[in-house]
Amino acid sequence: MKLSTVIFLLVLTFHLSRALRCTVCEGTPAKCKGTETQTCEENQVCRTDYFYRQNGYPRVNKRCQLRSTCENEKKKHYKKPFDRRDQEKRICCCGTYNCNSEEHYCRGTLPTKCTRLKIIRNATGKFDCKDTNKRLAGNTCTMLCKDGYELEKNVFQCISDDNPDRIRKPRWEPPLANCQLIVKCPFFKAPANGNKTCTNPSPYPQKVPFKHTGTTCNITCGIGFTRDGPEVVECTRQDGKGVWTQIPKCVPDPRCAEFATDPNRIDQCTNGEEVGSDCSFACEESYELDGVEQIQCASNGGSPRWTDDPPTCKLKITCKPERFDIENGRVSCNDTNMEYSVCAFTCDESYDLSGTRSNTVETQCMGNRNRVGRWTRRAPTCVQIRCNPPHTDPSNGEVSCTNSNIFKSRCNFQCNDGYDLVERNRITSECQDDGNGDAVGQWSHSAPTCGKNTCEDIFGPELNGDISYSDDFNVGTIMTLTCNGGYSTKDNKAAVCLPIDRSIGRGEPYWNVTEDVCCVACGKNQEVLVVSLIDKTAARNEEDWVNISNWQSEFMTYMYRNGYNIRYSVVLYDDDIDETNSIPEVYIGGIAGRDLLFQLLRDDIQSKPHFGGTSSDTEMALAYVRDNIFEKYNRNLEPYLYVVKRNGPVTDASEAIAREIHDIGDGVNILAVGVGEYTARPTAYEELTKITRNGQNAFMIADNDARDPAQRADTIAINFSCNTAGPGKSCPLR
Structure with a gap:
């Protein structure tokens, strides 16, 4: 006895020492389930208020509250009807740990049983239930009535709502009712039929x-x-x-009235005049329906009637003629010559419809009030397509056509001797259909003109050479100029006779040369100005620089040995002018000229390894020599500009400056040499000719050129010096 008392006190002490915690939340039932808890004070219990807002959504309020307050408010709301209005609530109070954590009720407070089953009147007094615990939610029970009594439904089930938005006690469905006396209806026979x-x-x-x-x-x-x-x-x-x-x-069954027959009408009904019968109608040949094609016998809740009157058959309206035939054309009709039939007319190839600009015209059979049919238009005619005006013989030529100016006729043009067709693409012209249906075609080409096919004899004789022709001044003739020893052409060694080109204002054949063609003596004992403009990136290492200086040496040596007195300058550049290492003007001539030249090449060029630049600005370098040298040079000197280039393209601006230098005074002779990888550029040669304005003064020397640098420079110097006319020289012809 004492041991039991001790254990009870220990358990009670432990229970009292554990503080009550309740869920605290306000919001929707789902949101407040399993949220944070709060420790309640002494004499407080867990409370849940469940109610509806005016928008119809449920809300809960969970908190700790004094036990007496919670129980009193719970009693106030317990017996009130529960609906979705603000003022109606359901309140539950519980005193175990977190007992208000459920969505809308307190654990241990929601009823789980239906009301007790009562003995109903005139029943056997027994319920036959599936479960021994008759009031348990989900259980079903059957009630039997006494003899002579019945229930409308005698199976009852204890229902508990599963919807969390409602709080109702478990209940019997259907509600319990008393057994009523069985009533009988008198026997009746099936109706007749x-x-x-x-x-x-x-x-x-x-x-x-x-x-x-x-x-x-x-x-x-x-x-x-x-x-x-x-x-x-x-x-x-x-x-x-x-x-x-x-x-x-x-x-x-009701029937529809029999409708009148028509001798020219064909009737087909699915079930005679019975309700639901469908009747369709057609006419004999040469007749057409006047009315609907189908009717039905329908009752529509009253006496059966046909949905419409049956149609009649009338003789079809036709037009005359019954068919059309047009020469050199075709006609197609969609319903022979019957009313509303449409006939379309088209013409065969090389013909067009008369009186219209269309390729197709139509006519339609239309009936009048007297049921007489007429076509809306007469049949058209097809006329042959012709091109106007017909081709005639051109001046200094003639034309021949296969079929005058009729469709597909081909006309060939040829010129008289001494003349050629100016428009080479117009040798043949064909009469074609322009597609607008007006019977007028168009020639594939207009008539060409015949022009002279020879160039004028404007060359020769040449005193210091010989002129030869590949043909007798006809278009394509090549004129070749061969100079005597000690003489050379200025710019052109050959000319070609070109055909008429009206796009550039050439109405007769012409020679392609636009500058002097003559032989002039190579320079002797002349005083010249030579400026070497060297791209420093042309030398990647000391060996490259020695090769470039060797080209300079051979070039200058050739000029000196051939009697030129030279005023020589070297301008070095990459992305800027290298004024420190550039060589100002020196005079190389007379007896001491050779020694001065060798000293210049040895001490001032080869001894200074000017190489390794990263980029070059040719436009800037050309502008420098233009403004600081050639604009100021002595006009009695023959000026030369020697450009060595390895890096970067020749821009339009560079080309423009080179043209300005070329046009200074009587003209500056420009030589351009492309070296190294610059020669690998697809447009390198064309870029150099932008500087020289003459393809014979542009040279390409790759890094792997097997020739000796001296040999290469010697060849360049010979071509350069002999491609120009010296001071005081002139050409007899322009």
């Missing part, structure tokens, strides 16, 4: 088969008869008696 089939949903069919309340009978009628009344008859309770609802009759 019909049948009945009855069913009895009562739990007591063996006692009053097919007569008590709830019995239903389906009524059907035989072939040729229709039910007049409802399909289902039911035994109902009225004032304590059994009464059948309306019992229908089977009456003969």
Whole structure:
């Protein structure tokens, strides 16, 4: 006894020492489930308020509250009807750990059983339940009535709502009711020409088969008869008696009236004049329907009637002629010569419809009020396509055509001797269809003109050489100039006779040369100005620089040995002018000229390794020598500009400056040498000619050139010096 008391006190002490914690939240039921908890004070319990807002959504409020307050407010709201209005609430109070954490009730407070089953009047007094615990939610029970009594439904189930938005006690459904005295309906026979089939949903069919309340009978009628009344008859309770609802009759099927026949009409009906019969109509040949093609016999809740009047057949309207035939054309009709038939006219190839600019015209058969048909237009005619005006012989030539100016005729043009067609693409012209349907075609080419096919003899004789021709001044003739020893051409060694080109204002054949063609003596004992403009990036290492200086040496040595007195300058550049290492003007001539030249090349060029630049600005370098040397040079000197280039393209601006230098004074002779990888550029040679304005003064020397640098420089110097006319020289012809 003492031991039990001690254990009880320990358990009570432990329970009291553990503080009560409750869920605290306000919001929707789902949001407040499993949220944070709060420790309650002494004499407080967990409380949940469940209610609806005006928008119809449920809300809860969970918190700690004094036990007496919670219980009092719970009693105030317990018996009130519960609906979705703000003022109506359900309140639960509980005192165990976190007992208000459920969505809308407190654990241990929601009823789980239905009300106690009561003995109902006129029953056997026994419920037959599936579960021994009869009031448990989900259990079903069956009630039996005494003999002569019945229940509308005798199976009851204890229902508990699963919807968390509602709080209702478990309840019996359907609600419990007393057993009522069984009533019977009088027997009735199936209607004449019909049948009945009855069913009895009562739990007591063996006692009053097919007569008590709830019995239903389906009524059907035989072939040729229709039910007049409802399909289902039911035994109902009225004032304590059994009464059948309306019992229908089977009456003969109704029919539509027989419609009049038409001797030219073909009638086809699915079921004669019976309701639902469909009748379709067609006419004999040469006749057409006047009215609808189909009607139906329909009752529509009243006497059966046809949905429309049957049609009649009338003789078709036709037009004359019955068919069209057009020469050199075709006609197609969609319904021969019947009313509304459309006929389309088209012409064969090389023909067009007369009187229209269209390739197709149409006519239609239309009937008037007297049912007489007429075509809307007459049949057109097809005329042959011709090109106007016909081709005639050109001046200094003639034309021949295969078929005058008729469609597909081909006309060939040729010129008289001494003349050629100016427009080479117009040798043949064909008459073609322009597609606008007006019977007028167009020539594929206009008539060409015949022009002279020889160039004028403007050359020769040449005193210091010989001129030869590949042909007798005809277009394509090549003129070749060969100079005597000690003489050379200035710019051109050959000329070509070109054909007429009106796009550039050439109305007759012409020679392609636009500058002097003559032989002039190579320079002797002349004083010249030579400026070497060297791209420092042309030398990647000391060996490259020595090669470049060797080219300079050979070039200058050739000029000196051939009697030129030289005023020589070297301008070095990459992305800027290298004024420190550039060589100002020095004079190389007379007896001491050779020694001075060798000293210059040895001490001032080869001894200074000017190489390795990263980029070059040719435009800037050309502008420098233009402004600081050639604009200021002595006009009695023959000026030369020697450009060595390895890096970067020749821009349009560079080309423009080179042209300005070329045009200074009597003209500056420009030589350009491309070296190294610059020669690999696809447009390198064309870029150099932008500087020189003469293809013979542009040279390409790759890094892997096998020739000796001296040999290469010697060749360049010879070409350069002999491609120019010295001071005081002039050419006899322009």
